[in-house]
Amino acid sequence: MKRYRKDITTWIIIILFLIMLFFLYNQFKTDRYINQGKDAPLPENLDPVVTEKTEKLIEQAAEKNITVAITETVRSNQEQNALYEQGRSEDGRVVTHAQGGESYHNYGLAVDYALRNHNGDIIWDTNYDGNNNGEGDWFEVADMAKELGFEWGGDWSHFKDYPHLQMDFGLSIDQLKRGHRPKHDKADK
Structure with missing residues (x-):
């Protein structure tokens, strides 16, 4: 007993x-986050850490003779919905599965990128090797981004979004919808 x-x-x-x-x-x-309440406005600018890391990415890529073009940052819900309709009720191919409020772009936590070729044209060619090192510049940029803390949409299994980079700071879309936002201190930068 x-x-x-x-x-x-x-x-x-x-x-x-x-x-x-x-x-x-x-x-x-x-x-790690601030709760601004369910009626919190959507940000109009990129999160400061995302901005800083994006700038570092562009600099690191330039050091490898790769020119990165940021093609998309913050999107309103209306812009996201219009993009969602592409390939559905509008012409074009499907480029997102996220409706308004369902994308990290809506919360200033994501960017899309492309490359600039030697003529200065923006291209989305994942095989382009402008620095002639035998590796696709696109994937070199994705690897650099991941080292900086970004999640790359090209790693997703359900839908490959090769231009997409995001930092969620541990917050889900549901939490962001409820008004949670990342809280940063000096250690985050």
């Missing part, structure tokens, strides 16, 4: 410890 009580006490202590760890983890995680 004593052994049985000792086993139960041990398990209760383990479970309480795990609950405490879970609570502390979630507390830390919630300190």
